[in-house]
Amino acid sequence: MCSIHTVLVLSVLALVSVTPVQVLEFCHSQDMKASNTFKSRWNMSSNLMQDLDQFRVSCTKLIESFPIDELDANFVRHVKNCIFSKSIPTPLRGPLRLAAVSKDVIEGILDFNVAVTQSDDFLNYASGGRLLPGSEPLAHRYGGHQFGYWAGQLGDGRAHSLGQYTNRKGEVWELQLKGSGKTPYSRSGDGRAVIRSSVREFLCSEAMFSLGVPTSRAASLIVSDEPVFRDQFYNGKVKTERGAVVLRLARSWFRIGSLEILSQSGEVDLLRKLLNFVIDEHFTSINSEDPEKYLVFYSHVVNETAHLIAQWMSVGFAHGVCNTDNFSLLSITIDYGPFGFMEAYNPEFVPNTSDDEGRYRIGAQANVGLFNLEKLLVALSPVLSQKQQKMANTVLKGYVDIYQMRIHQLFKAKLGLLGEEEDDGYIIAFLLKMMEETQSDFTVTFRQLSEVSAKRLHNRNFTQMWALEDLSSHALFSDWLSSYVLRLSKQEEENEAARQNRMKNVNPRYVLRNWMAESAIRKAEMDDFSEVELLHHILSSPFVTQETAEEAGYAARPPQWARMLKVSCSS
Structure with a gap:
């Protein structure tokens, strides 16, 4: 399979005016129609609820829409002919x-x-000690391709869906506890999560939202003194850590693996039922009576997956474990594990120390997305006619074009380029190649290009701009700079301040670097959550220069000790 990153770096010129093949544009699947029922219940200007007893969730729609596991118990087993198993959280x-x-x-x-x-009530509700009014906790059955191979049944091994909540804006959100104990899908796991992984999930899901990347959300993080045993790097060195639970939300937790397990098990009627549910609930632009609806659904997922991964790349985010069971059907970022934000620009960056072969390196994410969409098509094959399968393959072939087009748009915006010029792709590719060869910082290089004036660029005045100083050491920097400054000079319709503001609004000054998360985790493990709170505050406004963040060095050159950090799947 051709490397999409290579195509980007060496052939960006080909991205100009690319048209998606057989793929329909649609409003993002997180945009939901408001419910008239709940409009009448809520006055939009009313006060917020002051009492948790007023808060209700419902599992009715999920339970009534699908067959539920015949056994109502938490012991580990192979499950068939259902979407969910009832499973009570372990406090x-x-x-x-x-x-x-x-x-x-x-x-x-x-x-x-x-x-x-x-309140104590919230602590209990959000940690699995008490059930929210209306909750009938469920664990979701799914499968997946892990590191390229079919892994069979996986499922929610340590997550419990508490139910759906329809808020006063008419949005439907599914609440889930992560780290809340064993389920029928726990395999050999204990169903727990530990402080280090839970801090990372809480901070990163909220940080990604603030970066404008489609994502699940995190409401709270609760820690305890419960001992949890982990072999963090799978080297036989087991140590005791402390348990934690994240209350997280998404419009839906269905993923590619949700469909794969049904297709692989020959449960075609249930596969069709789940598809119909997902389309009716989350892809409302698709006519439920359309005989081509599964093909149109697939087209949407191909399109939005390409857009999502392009957004990951635009902020230097590497998911770390892009298995099909971690890829949302709604094309949002879910299941934060050994992720990482790239520091020095390097297409070979691998955030997951367990990924020995670098399958999920940052430069391979687009290719992995293509692989996962191929597996989705295989899962859909039982409900597609031969003609529809051929059309779906044509749709899939358009994925690369969609991804390249979106990458081109995003990186043009990062460089402040308006309109379309023949050399735009060359300017982008040239810059990335220089960044790779000088090991320039990805986030700060683009940010400092946003903050420097054209005059300072022309004069190569990079005082107190450490990332641009690194970049300018490249032998061909002057050649690139001349092309870039000339391109900016053609944008006569705007002034310098407008260009800088546009660039600052898409180039964050702060991202959740591993060293920042690690520093907060070390304190959290000693019951000091001040840095978790600080990071959460800073990363909620990543495009705004903040004095406390500057004092903490969050936009400075990463410390030397950060180079030794490792993150694994163990959590």
Whole structure:
């Protein structure tokens, strides 16, 4: 398979005016129609809920739409002919502590006053100790291709869906606890999560939202003194860590693996039922009576997956474990594990120390997306006619063009380029190649290009701009700079300040670098959550220069000790 990253770097000129092949544009699947029922229930200007007893979730739609596992127990087993198993969370053993909370999620999505999170009731509800009113907890059955191979049944091994909540804006969100104990899908796991992985999930899902990348959300992080045993790097060195639970939300947790397990097991009627549900609930632009609806659905997923991975690349994000069971059907970022934000620009960057072959290196993410979409097509084959399968293959062939077009658009925006000029692709590719050869910082190089004036660029005045100083050491920097400054000079319709503001709005000054997360985790493990709180605050406004972030060195050259950090799948 041709490397899409190679195509980007060496052939960006070919991206100009590319038209997606057989793929339909549609409103992002997170945009939902408001519910008239709940409009009448809520006055949009009403006060937020002050009492958790007012808060209700419902599992009715999920339970009534699908067959449920015949056995109602948490022991590990092979499950057939269902989408969900009923499974009760295992309460964290106390004492419990609220380590972090997202006010934006609590008040903006869940409709209750953030002050409620300081109560013992909230600690219990958000850690699995008590069930929310209306909740009938479910564990989702799915399978997946892991590191390129079919792994069979996987499922929610340590996550419990509490139910759906329809907020006063008419949005439907599915609440889930992660780290809340064993389910029928836990295999040899204990169903727990530890502080280090939970801090990372909480911070990164909220940071990605603020970066404008489609993602699940995190409402809270609760930690306990419950001992959890982990072999972090799979080297036989087991150590005791502390348990934690994240309350997270998504419009849906269905993923490619949700369909794969049904197709692989020959459960075609259930496959069709799940597809119909997903389309009716989350792809409302598709006519449910359309005989081509599964093909149109596939077209949407191909399109949006290409867009999502392009957005990952535009902020230097590497997911770390791009298995089919971690790829959302709604094309949002889910299941944060050994992710990483690239520091020095390097297409071979691998955030997951368990990924020995570099399958999920950052430069391979687009190719992996293509692989996963191929597996999705295989899963859909039982419900597609031969003609539709051929059309779906044509749709899939358009994926590379869509991805390249979107990458081209995003990187043009990062460089502040308006309109379309013949050399735009060359300017982008030239810059990336120089960044790779000088090991220039990905985030800060683009940010400093946003902050430097054209005059300073022309004069190569990069005082206090460490990333641009690194870049300017390249032997061909002057050649690239001349091309770039000339290109900017053709944009006569705007002034310098306007160009800088546009670039600052797409080039973050702060991302969740591994060393920043690690520093917060080390403190959190000693019951100091001040840096978790600080990072959450800073990363909620990643495009704005903040004094406290500058003092903490979040936009400075990464410390030397950060180069030794490793992140694994163990959590």
